Amino acid sequence: TSFIFKEVCGYPLSIFFIVVNEFCERFSYYGMRAVLVLYFKYFLRWDDDLATSIYHTFVALCYLTPILGAIVADSWLGKFKTIIYLSIVYAIGQVAMAVSAIHDITDTDRDGTPDNMTFHVVLSMVGLFLIALGTGGIKPCVAAFGGDQFSDHQDRQRRTFFSVFYLCINGGSLLSTIITPILRAQDCGIHSQQKCYSLAFGVPAALMLVALVVFIVGSGMYYKAEPQGNIMLDVCKCIGFAIKNRYRHRSNQYPKRQHWMDWAEEKYDKLLIAQIKMVLKVLFLYIPLPMFWTLFDQKGSRWTLQATTMNGYFGSLVIQPDQMQTVNPILILTLVPIMDSVIYPLINKCGLNFTPLKRMTVGMLLAAIAFVCAALVQIEIDKTLPTFPSTSQSQLKLLNMGSETVTIKIFNDFFVLQASNEYFTFEAGQINISVGHPEVRNTISLAKGQRQTLLIPLTITDEWLMTDDITSKPQEGNNAIRFVNGMKTAVNVSIPAANFGLIEPFSYSNYSLIKNGKVTFTLWSGSQSCEYSTDFGFGSSYTFFIPSTLVFGPNCQESITAAEDIKPNSVHMALQIPQYFFITAGEVMFSVTGLEFSYSQAPSNMKAVLQAGWLFTVAIGNFIVLIVAELAKLPKQWAEYVLFASLLVAVCFIFSIMAYFYTYIDPAEIEAQFKKNVNEDDEDNKHKLQKTERSNGKINVTKLSYYNMA
Numbered sequence: 115t116s117f118i119f120k121e122v123c124g125y126p127l128s129i130f131f132i133v134v135n136e137f138c139e140r141f142s143y144y145g146m147r148a149v150l151v152l153y154f155k156y157f158l159r160w161d162d163d164l165a166t167s168i169y170h171t172f173v174a175l176c177y178l179t180p181i182l183g184a185i186v187a188d189s190w191l192g193k194f195k196t197i198i199y200l201s202i203v204y205a206i207g208q209v210a211m212a213v214s215a216i217h218d219i220t221d222t223d224r225d226g227t228p229d230n231m232t233f234h235v236v237l238s239m240v241g242l243f244l245i246a247l248g249t250g251g252i253k254p255c256v257a258a259f260g261g262d263q264f265s266d267h268q269d270r271q272r273r274t275f276f277s278v279f280y281l282c283i284n285g286g287s288l289l290s291t292i293i294t295p296i297l298r299a300q301d302c303g304i305h306s307q308q309k310c311y312s313l314a315f316g317v318p319a320a321l322m323l324v325a326l327v328v329f330i331v332g333s334g335m336y337y338k339a340e341p342q343g344n345i346m347l348d349v350c351k352c353i354g355f356a357i358k359n360r361y362r363h364r365s366n367q368y369p370k371r372q373h374w375m376d377w378a379e380e381k382y383d384k385l386l387i388a389q390i391k392m393v394l395k396v397l398f399l400y401i402p403l404p405m406f407w408t409l410f411d412q413k414g415s416r417w418t419l420q421a422t423t424m425n426g427y428f429g430s431l432v433i434q435p436d437q438m439q440t441v442n443p444i445l446i447l448t449l450v451p452i453m454d455s456v457i458y459p460l461i462n463k464c465g466l467n468f469t470p471l472k473r474m475t476v477g478m479l480l481a482a483i484a485f486v487c488a489a490l491v492q493i494e495i496d497k498t499l500p501t502f503p504s505t506s507q508s509q510l511k512l513l514n515m516g517s518e519t520v521t522i523k524i525f526n527d528f529f530v531l532q533a534s535n536e537y538f539t540f541e542a543g544q545i546n547i548s549v550g551h552p553e554v555r556n557t558i559s560l561a562k563g564q565r566q567t568l569l570i571p572l573t574i575t576d577e578w579l580m581t582d583d584i585t586s587k588p589q590e591g592n593n594a595i596r597f598v599n600g601m602k603t604a605v606n607v608s609i610p611a612a613n614f615g616l617i618e619p620f621s622y623s624n625y626s627l628i629k630n631g632k633v634t635f636t637l638w639s640g641s642q643s644c645e646y647s648t649d650f651g652f653g654s655s656y657t658f659f660i661p662s663t664l665v666f667g668p669n670c671q672e673s674i675t676a677a678e679d680i681k682p683n684s685v686h687m688a689l690q691i692p693q694y695f696f697i698t699a700g701e702v703m704f705s706v707t708g709l710e711f712s713y714s715q716a717p718s719n720m721k722a723v724l725q726a727g728w729l730f731t732v733a734i735g736n737f738i739v740l741i742v743a744e745l746a747k748l749p750k751q752w753a754e755y756v757l758f759a760s761l762l763v764a765v766c767f768i769f770s771i772m773a774y775f776y777t778y779i780d781p782a783e784i785e786a787q788f789k790k791n792v793n794e795d796d797e798d799n800k801h802k803l804q805k806t807e808r809s810n811g812k813i814n815v816t817k818l819s820y821y822n823m824a
C-alpha cells in the first residue's frame with residue numbers, strides 16, 4: 115500500500131503517532147485497573163475474595179486475548195485495521211464501565227445506593243470483557259506495527275523505538291495511577307453525592323478515544339504490511355501434517371530428518387516450514403518466562419500488603435501502601451534511558467557481548483534479588499509485630515480503673531500497677547488473681563487464642579469486666595481505637611469520621627478504625643465537653659481510658675491515658691525501595707529486551723503472533739500467582755519470598771542453558787534467501803516443464819500453479 119514516508123532524525127515520523135497512541139491506551143488501561151478492586155468492593159458490594167479473583171481473572175484475560183488480535187491481524191485484517199476496530203471495541207468497553215458506575219441510573223429511592231445492582235454488575239462485566247478483548251487484541255499489533263515502520267537496516271533505531279515504547283507505557287501507567295484514584299475520591303451524583311467511580315472510568319474512556327483519534331491521524335504515514343492469508347490455519351495444518359507424517363514413517367527403515375518439521379516437506383512450502391521453525395524455537399524459549407511475571411505481579415498484591423504493615427511517613431508527606439506501586443513506573447522512566455545510554459554501551463566497551471538473551475537472564479536474577487530484599491524487609495517487620503497468642507494460649511492485660519495503684523498477684527507473681535501495657539501470656543484456661551489490701555481474690559476464665567483486658571473496678575468488690583481485644587494488626591494501615599469509660603456518668607465520644615456512641619459508666623466502646631494523622635476526639639457528658647488530640651501512625655491499636663477523676667474542660671487532655679494494645683508500624687516504607695529498584699531494573703532488562711527480541715526473531719508474517727506469545731507469558735505468570743497464593747501457604751511470609759526467589763533462580767538456570775543453545779537469526783535474510791532459491795528453482799523448473807510440454811504436448815497444471823504461488 116502507498117504511504118507518505120517522512121523521517122525525523124533518522125526515525126520514521128509515523129512512530130510518533132504509535133507511541134502517543136500507546137501512552138494514551140496504557141493511561142486508559144492502568145487508570146481503570148487502579149480503581150477496579152475498590153469499585154467491586156464499595157460500589158458493587160462484593161467481598162474481598164470475589165473482588166480479588168475477578169480482578170486477577172480480568173488481568174489474565176487481558177494478556178490472553180493478544181493471541182486473538184494477533185491471529186486476526188496476521189491472517190485477515192492486517193495490523194492497522196485490527197488496531198482501529200479493536201480500539202473501538204475497547205472504547206465502548208470503557209464507556210460501558212463509566213456508565214455502569216453512575217449510581218443515579220437505578221437509584222430510584224434516591225438514597226445514594228443503586229437499587230438494581232444486576233444492571234450495574236452486568237454492564238460492568240460486559241464492559242470488562244470488551245476492554246480485555248480490546249486492550250489485549252491491539253497490544254501485540256501496536257508493538258509489531260511500530261517495529262514494521264523500520265526498514266531492515268534500522269536495527270539500532272528499532273531497538274530505541276522499543277525502549278521509547280516502553281517509556282510511554284510506563285508514563286501512561288504512572289500518570290493514570292496517580293490521577294484516577296484522585297478522581298475516584300471526588301464526590302459526584304445527580305440526586306446524591308457518592309464517590310465518583312464514573313469519573314475515574316470516564317477519563318480513561320476519553321483517553322482511549324484520544325488514542326484512537328491519534329492513531330487514525332497518522333494513517334497516511336504508516337507502512338501497512340499486507341496480511342498473508344490465513345497463516346495460522348496453514349501453520350496448524352503444516353504442524354499437524356509433520357507430526358502425522360513423522361508417525362507414519364516411524365520405522366527405522368526411513369532415514370531420519372534434521373528437524374521433525376522437515377516431515378512436512380512433502381506437502382508444504384519450505385519457506386513456511388522454515389518460518390514455523392523460527393517461531394517454535396522462540397516459543398520453546400518462552401516456556402520458563404512466566405515465572406518472572408509471577409514474581410513481578412506480586413508488587414500489586416503481596417508487596418502492597420507488606421507496605422500496609424510499614425510506616426508511610428516521608429517527612430510531612432504520607433504515602434499510602436498502594437501508592438508505593440508508582441515507584442515502578444517512576445524507576446522505569448529513569449532506568450530505561452540510563453540502561454540504553456550508559457550501562458549497555460559501557461558493557462559493550464568492556465568487550466562483553468551482552469546479547470538479548472543474556473540481558474533477559476540477568477533481568478530474571480535481578481527479580482530474584484528483589485524478592486530476597488523483600489524477605490529481609492519482612493524479617494525486620496516480623497520483629498516489630500506483636501506476638502499474638504497461639505490457639506492453646508491466652509493473653510491478658512490489666513487496667514485498673516481506680517486512681518490509686520493496686521497490688522495484683524497472679525499465681526505467685528506480684529505487680530503494682532495502674533495499667534499494664536504488656537499482655538501476659540498464659541497456657542492455663544483459668545487463673546487466680548488477688549488484688550489490693552486486704553486481698554480480693556477472683557478466678558478468671560481466659561479465652562484460648564484470644565487477647566483480653568481485665569478491667570479492675572474502682573471498688574474492687576464490684577463486678578470485674580473482661581474485654582475481647584483485637585488479635586491481628588488492623589488492615590490497610592488503619593488504627594483500631596476504643597474507649598473505656600471509668601466515670602460514673604455515660605460519655606459520648608466522637609470524631610468527624612466516626613462516632614463511638616454513648617459509653618455507659620464502667621464499660622467500653624467497640625473498636626473503630628481510624629486513618630493515620632492527627633485526630634481530635636470530642637467527649638461529651640451532658641452539656642460538658644472535652645477535646646482530646648493525638649497523632650496516629652499506621653497499624654496500631656489503642657485503648658483510651660477515661661478516668662473517674664476526669665474534669666471536663668480545657669485541661670482534660672492530660673487526664674486521659676492511652677494503653678498501646680498494638681504498636682504502630684515502625685519499619686519505614688522507604689525500605690521497600692531496594693526491592694522496587696531491583697524488580698524494575700530486572701523488568702527493563704527482561705521485558706524491554708523481550709519485546710524487541712520477540713519482534714526481531716519473528717518471521718515477517720508472524721510478528722504479531724510472536725508478540726502475543728510474549729504477552730501470553732504475562733497471562734500465565736498471573737495465573738501462577740493465583741495458584742501459588744492458594745497452595746503455598748507457608749507460615750512465614752519471608753519464607754514465601756525466599757521460595758519465589760529460589761524458584762526464579764532455578765528457572766533462570768534452565769533458561770540460561772536454553773539460551774546458550776539458541777542461535778540468533780535474521781528472519782528477513784532467511785526469507786529473502788528462500789525466495790531467491792525458489793525463484794532460481796522456478797526458472798529451472800519452467801525450463802524443464804517447457805521441455806516436457808514440448809515432448810508430451812500437455813502441461814502439469816497442479817505443479818505449475820504451485821510454482822507460480824511460490
Ligand SMILES: C[C@H](N)C(=O)N1CCC[C@H]1C(=O)O
Nearest residue numbers: 283284287442443446701732
Ligand atoms: C507497568 C509495567 N512496568 C509494564 O510496563 N508492564 C507490565 C506488563 C507488561 C508491561 C505493559 O505492557 O504494560
